[in-house]
Amino acid sequence: MGSPSVDIATKLATAGIGVLGTSIFVGREPGLSTLTITLLDVGGAAPNPKYARDFLDLQIVVKGAPNDYVSARTKAEAIKNNLLGAAAYTVGTEIYFAFNMRGDINFIGYDKNNQPSFTLNFRIIKDYGDVGNRLSL
Numbered sequence: 361m362g363s364p365s366v367d368i369a370t371k372l373a374t375a376g377i378g379v380l381g382t383s384i385f386v387g388r389e390p391g392l393s394t395l396t397i398t399l400l401d402v403g404g405a406a407p408n409p410k411y412a413r414d415f416l417d418l419q420i421v422v423k424g425a426p427n428d429y430v431s432a433r434t435k436a437e438a439i440k441n442n443l444l445g446a447a448a449y450t451v452g453t454e455i456y457f458a459f460n461m462r463g464d465i466n467f468i469g470y471d472k473n474n475q476p477s478f479t480l481n482f483r484i485i486k487d488y489g490d491v492g493n494r495l496s497l
Contacts, residue, residue: 365399
């Protein structure tokens with residue numbers, strides 16, 4: 361089982377939203393002064409104990425270049441439009457579906473370098489093959 365953040369980052373890169381390792385990152389913001397997208401696995405509801413179904417929460421942070429609110433907000437919109445309501449996305453035996461947002465895009469302010477940041481919080485369901493004591497659906 362892979363990291364949901366890695367799998368969804370790959371989906372965004374494939375869609376042309378950014379480039380892995382250049383503008384799209386997983387697990388840690390890179391501290392660059394350019395527009396970046398960082399995906400974080402942030403838990404979710406309790407997994408199903410009988411079936412191999414997880415209810416994942418994923419946070420995406422879009423940080424803009426200094427004083428470039430508009431480009432950062434535009435990139436956040438592009439991510440929203442790409443993921444929200446997306447068709448099922450399969451990575452190996454893992455199937456991601458039900459791409460829902462927990463709220464709309466959030467502006468969280470500027471950092472000490474005048475870089476604007478936005479967050480998008482998604483709830484995604486993931487099914488996969490038999491694992492441990494849980495059965496595939």
